[in-house]
Amino acid sequence: MEAARRDPSQFDALYRRYLAQVYSFAYYELGDHHAAEDATERTFLSALANIHRFEERARPADGEGASTFRVWLFRIARNAIANQRRTVRRRPTAPIEAAAIVADPLDVEGDAVRREEGSAAWLAVGRQPTDRRRALILRFVDEMSTAEIAGVMGRSEGAIRVLIHRALRSVGRDLRGRSR
Amino acid sequence: MTFLGRDALEVDALVTDRYLESLLAGHAPVAGHAPMAGHAPVPGDGRGGAMLDGEVRFAAHRLGLDLPHFYPSFRFEERLGRRLADLAASLRFPAAAGAEGVVIPLGGIGRGGVDPATADLLAGLAGFDDPRRPGRPLLIGGAITSAALSLAGVAWVAWRRNHPAASRMARAVRAVNAARAVSAARAVSAARARLD
Numbered sequence: 317m318e319a320a321r322r323d324p325s326q327f328d329a330l331y332r333r334y335l336a337q338v339y340s341f342a343y344y345e346l347g348d349h350h351a352a353e354d355a356t357e358r359t360f361l362s363a364l365a366n367i368h369r370f371e372e373r374a375r376p377a378d379g380e381g382a383s384t385f386r387v388w389l390f391r392i393a394r395n396a397i398a399n400q401r402r403t404v405r406r407r408p409t410a411p412i413e414a415a416a417i418v419a420d421p422l423d424v425e426g427d428a429v430r431r432e433e434g435s436a437a438w439l440a441v442g443r444q445p446t447d448r449r450r451a452l453i454l455r456f457v458d459e460m461s462t463a464e465i466a467g468v469m470g471r472s473e474g475a476i477r478v479l480i481h482r483a484l485r486s487v488g489r490d491l492r493g494r495s496r
Numbered sequence: 497m498t499f500l501g502r503d504a505l506e507v508d509a510l511v512t513d514r515y516l517e518s519l520l521a522g523h524a525p526v527a528g529h530a531p532m533a534g535h536a537p538v539p540g541d542g543r544g545g546a547m548l549d550g551e552v553r554f555a556a557h558r559l560g561l562d563l564p565h566f567y568p569s570f571r572f573e574e575r576l577g578r579r580l581a582d583l584a585a586s587l588r589f590p591a592a593a594g595a596e597g598v599v600i601p602l603g604g605i606g607r608g609g610v611d612p613a614t615a616d617l618l619a620g621l622a623g624f625d626d627p628r629r630p631g632r633p634l635l636i637g638g639a640i641t642s643a644a645l646s647l648a649g650v651a652w653v654a655w656r657r658n659h660p661a662a663s664r665m666a667r668a669v670r671a672v673n674a675a676r677a678v679s680a681a682r683a684v685s686a687a688r689a690r691l692d
Contacts, residue, residue: 327580327584328584331577336568339567340566340567344566353568356576357576357579361580364580365583436562437559438564453563462513477509477510480512481505481512481549481552484512484556485551488553491554492554
């Protein structure tokens with residue numbers, strides 16, 4: 317991170333590390349491959365152009381290598397996605413078949429089950445209000461900690477914990493209700 | 497919601513958070529099978545008494561297992577990588593050219609380095625910020641400095657031409673200087689006419 321601040325050409329390592337995470341977040345939010353690519357592109361271009369403004373907030377007590385860069389990057393991504401959504405005016409309703417899911421080509425039956433379950437889970441998450449959906453994606457797909465999600469969404473950790481708890485209860489009821 | 501209700505919700509949310517930490521770190525049992533409804537103890541929770549909501553546990557397992565990760569196309573990744581490399585290269589050159597520059601707060605100059613009379617004078621000039629006010633940082637170094645100083649010179653000359661001097665002696669000196677300039681211009685014109 318420090319290397320990238322001193323020399324922008326070092327940004328490539330950060331780009332390779334976080335590209336899939338940012339793209340995944342954008343894809344879940346926008347539900348469209350091209351829109352997700354546009355938002356991802358804007359996110360990284362903006363991050364590189366403004367990297368001199370990034371301030372490391374991690375403390376030594378947070379552990380070696382701890383960094384708030386991912387939180388900063390995802391805040392940029394959140395804004396880029398909001399702008400993209402204003403442009404395309406879409407909801408994340410794309411069928412999961414549209415996405416390239418890596419599965420075992422020999423396990424056709426298992427693949428079909430995974431697709432069905434994945435689709436149900438995705439749709440259940442997609443039916444949640446925006447804040448809940450976003451928190452769940454950051455937690456389960458990007459595997460962020462509560463503190464990181466709080467940083468991205470601009471809320472307290474306690475508020476994020478309650479948000480995720482309620483979202484999970486709601487998704488659980490939804491999934492059970494539809495499987496009966 | 498009552499205080500007690502809110503406290504209970506926050507405790508439940510904390511228990512859920514601990515469970516998710518454990519689940520996503522791979523420590524919680526991934527039964528592969530959706531846990532049944534009801535409450536269950538949180539794995540790895542040293543307190544032993546915390547109970548996890550059955551719906552939450554069920555949903556957490558499903559989302560942890562079923563939500564896919566998406567990847568952009570290789571073509572997109574490489575194209576954006578090239579754009580970022582170009583942008584990074586363009587960001588490096590200005591930094592190298594201006595590396596010797598220093599940032600001087602203009603307001604700081606006004607407070608300590610400019611006498612009140614000069615401050616009044618500059619404050620009266622169109623296009624100048626009042627140096628007594630906190631100003632924006634001024635980058636000294638490179639083309640910006642030259643342009644800023646040139647503009648300051650032009651503004652100073654324009655102001656002097658439009659504001660007559662206060663004393664008789666000063667007006668006399670200006671008149672002599674103006675007469676010298678006019679006679680020099682006439683001499684140059686005459687010389688050119690002879691050459692033509």
